[in-house]
Amino acid sequence: MQNQKDRMPPNWQTWRPDWLRWIVGRHPARTLVRALVLGATVYVMFRHVLMPVRVEGMSMWPTVQDQQWAWIHRLAYLRSSPQRGDVVCVRFSSGDRVMLLKRVVGLPGESVSFRGGRLYINGQLLEEPYVKTPCDWEEPERKLGPDEYYVVGDNRSMPREDHVHGITERWRIVGKLMRR
Amino acid sequence: MRLRFIIPTMMLSGVAIAAWQLWPSPERVIRRELAHIEEGLTYPPNESPLNAWAEVNQVCARLAADVEVEVQAPGIGWRRLEGREEVRTALLHWRQRYNGAEVRFPDTRVVLAPDHISAAVYVMVQARLPGERDTIFQEFKLTFRKEGRHWRIGRVETLEPLR
Numbered sequence: 001m002q003n004q005k006d007r008m009p010p011n012w013q014t015w016r017p018d019w020l021r022w023i024v025g026r027h028p029a030r031t032l033v034r035a036l037v038l039g040a041t042v043y044v045m046f047r048h049v050l051m052p053v054r055v056e057g058m059s060m061w062p063t064v065q066d067q068q069w070a071w072i073h074r075l076a077y078l079r080s081s082p083q084r085g086d087v088v089c090v091r092f093s094s095g096d097r098v099m100l101l102k103r104v105v106g107l108p109g110e111s112v113s114f115r116g117g118r119l120y121i122n123g124q125l126l127e128e129p130y131v132k133t134p135c136d137w138e139e140p141e142r143k144l145g146p147d148e149y150y151v152v153g154d155n156r157s158m159p160r161e162d163h164v165h166g167i168t169e170r171w172r173i174v175g176k177l178m179r180r
Numbered sequence: 181m182r183l184r185f186i187i188p189t190m191m192l193s194g195v196a197i198a199a200w201q202l203w204p205s206p207e208r209v210i211r212r213e214l215a216h217i218e219e220g221l222t223y224p225p226n227e228s229p230l231n232a233w234a235e236v237n238q239v240c241a242r243l244a245a246d247v248e249v250e251v252q253a254p255g256i257g258w259r260r261l262e263g264r265e266e267v268r269t270a271l272l273h274w275r276q277r278y279n280g281a282e283v284r285f286p287d288t289r290v291v292l293a294p295d296h297i298s299a300a301v302y303v304m305v306q307a308r309l310p311g312e313r314d315t316i317f318q319e320f321k322l323t324f325r326k327e328g329r330h331w332r333i334g335r336v337e338t339l340e341p342l343r
Contacts, residue, residue, distance in 0.1 A: 056315060092319045092341050094302035095287030100341060151342065166342035 048074055051175065053089070053099070059153035059163065060101050062132055063087065064177070070101075076176035082149055083107075084121075087177035090151060090168050100164060101177065103130070106150025108170075114139035117156065133157035142167065149173065207290045210299055210324055210331050213242050218285050221271075225280035225310055236271045240264050244325065244332040252338045253318050282308040297326040302339070 016024070025031040046052060051072040055064050064070060064087070072089050082088055082104045090100040106112035111122050117135035119126045135156035144150060144167060152165035204212070220239035223232065249261040249270075261267050275281075287304035301322040308315050323335040 090341055092287065092302070092304055093321075093339060094289050094304040094319055097286045098304045098306065098317055102342075164340075164342060166340075168342050172341060 050074070050178070053101075055101055058155050060087065060103070061153075061155040063103075063130055063154045064101060071178040072175040073178050074175040077173065081107075081170070082173050082176070088151065088173045089175050089177070090172045091174045092172075096174055099174065100151075102151035102153055102165065104149050104151055104173075106144050106167075108144055108146050108148055110150075111141045111143050112139075112150040113141035114160075119152075128154075130154045131156060206292055206296060206299065206326075206331065210290050210301060211288065213324075213331055214285055214288060214301070214303065217242055218283055221281065221283040223275060223281055227275065227280070232272065232275045236268055236275070239271060240268045242332060243267060244327065244334045247333055247335065249336040250338070251320075251336065252340075253316070278309050280310045298334075299324045299331070 051074055053070055053072055055066065055068045055070055058066050076086075084104055084107055086104045088102060088104055089096075090102055092098065092100075105119055105126065105128075106121060113120045114137040117137050119128060120141075123141075131154055133156055137156060137160040139160065142150070147170045148167050149170065150166065151168055153163060156163065217239055220235045223235060243264050245264050246262070247264055247267060249259070249267055251260075252258045259270075261270055284306045285303050286306050287302075289302040291300045291302070293299060301324055303320050303322060305318050305320055306315055307318075319339040319341065321335075321337050321339050322333050324331045325334045326332075
């Protein structure tokens with residue numbers, strides 16, 4: 001004899017096949033809200049807090065390799081300013097999907113020059129243990145403005161003209177490379 | 181009861197979408213033009229000359245007759261072109277020199293002038309050539325101006341984020 005419950009017609013307002021219930025749960029409205037909250041959290045997290053980036057090019061070799069994935073901390077300079085030695089992302093005017101990855105070597109108000117491939121800040125030689133390649137760059141002294149930073153890559157094995165480096169404004173620096 | 185709200189809401193949404201499509205904002209028109217240019221600059225290897233000619237003409241149709249192009253890019257150095265015909269010749273020459281190219285604009289920012297008849301457009305151009313390992317990235321500033329009902333490029337210049 002069949003159970004009385006089995007003989008009752010299904011309630012079409014709440015009945016769902018098992019596979020659909022597995023996806024949307026018992027309360028689809030709540031599941032939708034949870035999914036939206038999760039999506040928004042992931043978007044904010046990976047776009048505005050900790051951004052994954054893929055590095056293309058050898059400009060920061062050997063600190064960062066070509067095709068390597070890295071994380072950029074976008075809130076790193078919310079309450080502080082970039083410091084010498086920080087590896088930072090520099091954005092373009094068009095947007096921030098493509099950015100430059102460079103090291104901050106000169107701070108606002110300082111003078112930066114290259115002599116015989118060595119970097120001088122305010123006339124003083126700067127020790128750069130992260131530079132592993134010999135370099136013969138020559139660049140006259142340049143004074144940085146109050147809101148300007150001098151950025152350059154760690155790989156200086158190429159001719160100076162082929163290496164994108166120089167002065168950038170503070171607003172272009174959008175985040176700091178997270179150490180692995 | 182519910183239908184009383186749903187049907188007017190759907191109708192209003194439909195009207196809004198239709199209006200959005202029929203009367204696009206200048207920014208949307210410019211972005212659409214950029215999408216056509218992106219498409220016209222991408223070409224497959226072993227492209228037929230007829231197709232190359234047609235595609236280049238499509239790109240040049242979006243340039244003002246007196247367009248000025250000043251570019252400084254890796255591989256080509258500094259170049260200045262004046263007029264649509266010079267640009268057409270340069271683009272055809274580029275297509276003959278490189279057998280295929282994939283061009284994308286991953287970043288675009290449109291800054292409309294207050295008069296709404298000109299706009300500064302910042303575009304990141306990403307180009308990949310077959311056989312080349314590295315991708316070329318170069319930022320450009322395009323100055324669009326309204327000529328009649330069309331937005332055309334009056335000036336193209338390269339931008340450097342670092343100086």
